[in-house]
Amino acid sequence: MSDLTTQLKQQIIEALNLEDLTPADIADDAPLFGDGLGLDSIDALELIVLLERQYGIRLTDPAEGKKIFASVATMADYIKANRTK
Amino acid sequence: MTPEATLIFTPDELLLNGVDIARELPKPLTPAAVYRALIGDYPKFFKMDFMSKLAFVASEFLLRNLSSDECEFAAIAMFNSEGSLQTDRNHQLTIGHDSTECPASPATFVYTLPNIAAGEIAIRHKIMGPTCFFAVSNLDSPTTEMLIRTVSQDMPQPKDYSSVPPKQLANINPRVLAVKIYSVEQEKFKIICYLY
Numbered sequence: 001m002s003d004l005t006t007q008l009k010q011q012i013i014e015a016l017n018l019e020d021l022t023p024a025d026i027a028d029d030a031p032l033f034g035d036g037l038g039l040d041s042i043d044a045l046e047l048i049v050l051l052e053r054q055y056g057i058r059l060t061d062p063a064e065g066k067k068i069f070a071s072v073a074t075m076a077d078y079i080k081a082n083r084t085k
Numbered sequence: 086m087t088p089e090a091t092l093i094f095t096p097d098e099l100l101l102n103g104v105d106i107a108r109e110l111p112k113p114l115t116p117a118a119v120y121r122a123l124i125g126d127y128p129k130f131f132k133m134d135f136m137s138k139l140a141f142v143a144s145e146f147l148l149r150n151l152s153s154d155e156c157e158f159a160a161i162a163m164f165n166s167e168g169s170l171q172t173d174r175n176h177q178l179t180i181g182h183d184s185t186e187c188p189a190s191p192a193t194f195v196y197t198l199p200n201i202a203a204g205e206i207a208i209r210h211k212i213m214g215p216t217c218f219f220a221v222s223n224l225d226s227p228t229t230e231m232l233i234r235t236v237s238q239d240m241p242q243p244k245d246y247s248s249v250p251p252k253q254l255a256n257i258n259p260r261v262l263a264v265k266i267y268s269v270e271q272e273k274f275k276i277i278c279y280l281y
Contacts, residue, residue: 042194
């Protein structure tokens with residue numbers, strides 16, 4: 001598990017108030033929405049804010065978000081390629 | 086009204102009809118610990134606020150053995166004395182602390198309505214009957230019992246639903262899940278659920 005992946009999981013837990021979870025509870029490739037972590041559209045908004053606030057990434061295309069937020073692994077890959085801070 | 090089943094959940098015990106079904110778990114009990122040990126198939130649990138987690142866990146043991154048709158025709162009546170005040174306070178702490186486009190937390194905002202807890206139970210068990218949440222000063226008053234009775238007498242009957250084959254209707258007894266939340270303090274929470 002990379003440092004970025006672990007950090008991202010912790011940030012997701014804090015942003016979404018998943019206080020009873022730890023980074024170890026979230027599998028890198030588990031779906032964030034639907035059956036995996038059970039997130040919904042409200043949470044997607046939180047993740048968009050997280051990307052902008054923590055990594056300087058502003059998402060403008062909603063269709064893009066569906067791929068980026070598929071799992072922690074896909075989020076981490078996108079952050080590595082696009083972060084500005 | 087006499088309940089057909091009762092569940093009491095505190096940090097010290099999880100009593101289903103008087104039997105502690107969490108006696109093997111370390112104390113003090115928490116909703117998350119009981120979820121992990123005895124439920125564990127609903128990841129959305131971790132998103133909920135504390136009151137919803139309490140209600141979700143407590144109701145699970147009364148509803149999990151009902152059939153899907155029985156759940157469909159059930160109703161939920163919830164009671165506490167302070168609405169969603171605990172989450173309201175938590176949400177207030179997220180407001181206005183930075184200048185980003187999202188200066189408050191949508192994740193906590195969702196739970197700043199107390200009846201969301203009833204909704205979480207209804208979604209989990211696919212309950213289609215009425216759900217309601219009453220903020221009352223005394224959870225054990227005759228008024229509370231009157232409200233439960235009113236809900237039970239005002240429920241849609243199975244014959245009102247066209248989705249169920251007529252031959253199944255005779256076997257369905259519409260239930261009311263009454264949930265009384267006495268405290269949502271982490272160290273001394275108390276919730277009692279009744280299935281009528």
